[in-house]
Amino acid sequence: MTMSSNAGGRRKPPTIHDVAREAGVSRGTVSRVLNGGHYVSPAAREAVDDAIRRTGYVVNRHARSLITGRSDSVGFLLTEPQERFFEDPNFNVLLSGCTQALARHDIPLLLMLAGTKEERRRITRYITAGHVDGVLLVSSHSGDPVAEELRAAGVPLVACGKPIGLGSKVSYVAADDRDGARDMVRHLLAVGRRRIGMITGPLDTPGGVERLAGYKEILTEAGIAIDEALVVSGDYSKASGEAGAERLLAQAPDLDAVFVASDLMAQGVLAVLQRAGKRVPDDIAVGGFDDSPAATAVTPALTTIRQPWDRISTEMVRVLLAQIGGEDPAAVILPTELVRREST
Amino acid sequence: MTMSSNAGGRRKPPTIHDVAREAGVSRGTVSRVLNGGHYVSPAAREAVDDAIRRTGYVVNRHARSLITGRSDSVGFLLTEPQERFFEDPNFNVLLSGCTQALARHDIPLLLMLAGTKEERRRITRYITAGHVDGVLLVSSHSGDPVAEELRAAGVPLVACGKPIGLGSKVSYVAADDRDGARDMVRHLLAVGRRRIGMITGPLDTPGGVERLAGYKEILTEAGIAIDEALVVSGDYSKASGEAGAERLLAQAPDLDAVFVASDLMAQGVLAVLQRAGKRVPDDIAVGGFDDSPAATAVTPALTTIRQPWDRISTEMVRVLLAQIGGEDPAAVILPTELVRREST
């Protein structure tokens, strides 16, 4: 009741010194128990553990970082248009997956949004100054100056999706876009479709390119010639899906299926088909990509390709930590999965 | 070419000592320039600024924190079911708004997700150990043990939305739910509706309660008796919107409008009404709440109440920083806005 009241202000937390005194050992021994704990006797370890519990000791990370040179934290960096990611729920799954995977290693995640030029400058300084040990990068597309600068500065870096123009020195984790596209087109063939159109993603991104490649690959394999009138390009947005569907309907009235490179675009496609009086999947089958919530929000529910976002995030963290630990950059490609619903 | 190559590893960054030497002054003077900069001559200041630029010096935050006791960082804490927030794009707007507002003060944001019990424990320790100076709290509903513990520990705390069961000692920033509801019901009356139903939000949250209160208030004011058969409760989810709409249609076939406490629920309502052959807004007008992307994704586009998420985030940061600076807790209520579209 006397000094134990902490009403109002925060009291000074116990230090490693207090723990050492409490346990009847030296600072060094406490420190050894805290980190790995080699070369410490069972008796000492127990005494220290007890003392830690009694005092409620938590290591002061600033003091530790000051001497180790590590910050024991990593940045989650989102460059370029944020709106794009913000309307995509997969982004949240990725962010939360990374946060939780890091939490398991007791490493906090710093969120960094590089929107304006000023923010980009600040973030670059912050990172290159060593305030984080590494960076999880979500860059929209091509040549990202921030990422390039970080790479040049030797900051451990793991990108989500294959980055463009960063050389081969940067790690990345990506879903197998091409194989996902192959699965979808194979599926459309399997349900009897032959005039299969495609609305692509942005072709300045590896994802966009790969999905298109998978589409062409399977059609060719099936002995179906690629009809360029059946391929229109989009940018993953709902609006571009609508535009693409309209062009496609105009250019190829005999279309009986369309593979759309994102669920968001597919949502737009469904709207256009409905207005045009086409029944899905009876007249035209529609396949999406992403398995975003949009896929189940629409009617008919969308057949789509699921990207393993949970695994992507844990892999990104694993690769980053390995790289911080001194290992070489690595590329990880993860398998996708066809999710069949009502639209095919 | 000799030592200037930094291929591979990172080189040791310049310290305040290097800057002092370079500028021909002492550490103390450099430090004074860095912080506020009182009692430093123009000449010295200029020399230091120059030296900082030349050396590319960035302050070592760990060393600073070690002595000041501040961490100069804040946590963004999300407790309870994350899925709920993750499907809500407003969450992203809030998160990004807070991140950017903090960035302007050069304060990094640490993302903390308290899902499991284990995570809760870790996060509580982390925060009470003083590893962050304050916390932006997004708690779903009632009695949150983490929040309560933080409050008790005297950690500066600002909640998004009025928190329940935390006493009056905790700051919060919220939209004016009641007034938003009032606006919507007034609007429904203005377009000639009289049998106005409501699907509420969870009634163990202030938001849910307030929106219901606003609804009842305006109807009473207009001389319309509250018909309990017209009020069903939901939990903001799409599924509960569908269920609510079905009950409402069954209980009150003469319904001519419904005020739905979230856009997501309204999405479900529209689906049910369509299946039931009701035209919107001709037969039944539908009003939502949130102005989420869902509002424009559906047909007809939803008339709804916009919450000022951008202002909410900047206000949360402002209040938190003030509180960290020693000011008293504060409550901020921000006005909402009616957005008229096609559904009313």
Add this chain to the structure above:
DNA sequence: TCATGCTCTGTGAGCGTTCACAGTAGAGAA
């Protein structure tokens, strides 16, 4: 016996800052 190795422990130094304090120089007042 002494040397060697192994496990375990304590000690001092130092990481890069800020802060309190002491001290200097110059201006103005007595």
Add this chain to the structure above:
DNA sequence: TTCTCTACTGTGAACGCTCACAGAGCATGA
């Protein structure tokens, strides 16, 4: 002149931790 005040500057100590090192105790082998 001398004293005081103000504006500015430098210095040592400390923040809490880890790390390298030295050394103690004990067992093993020559």
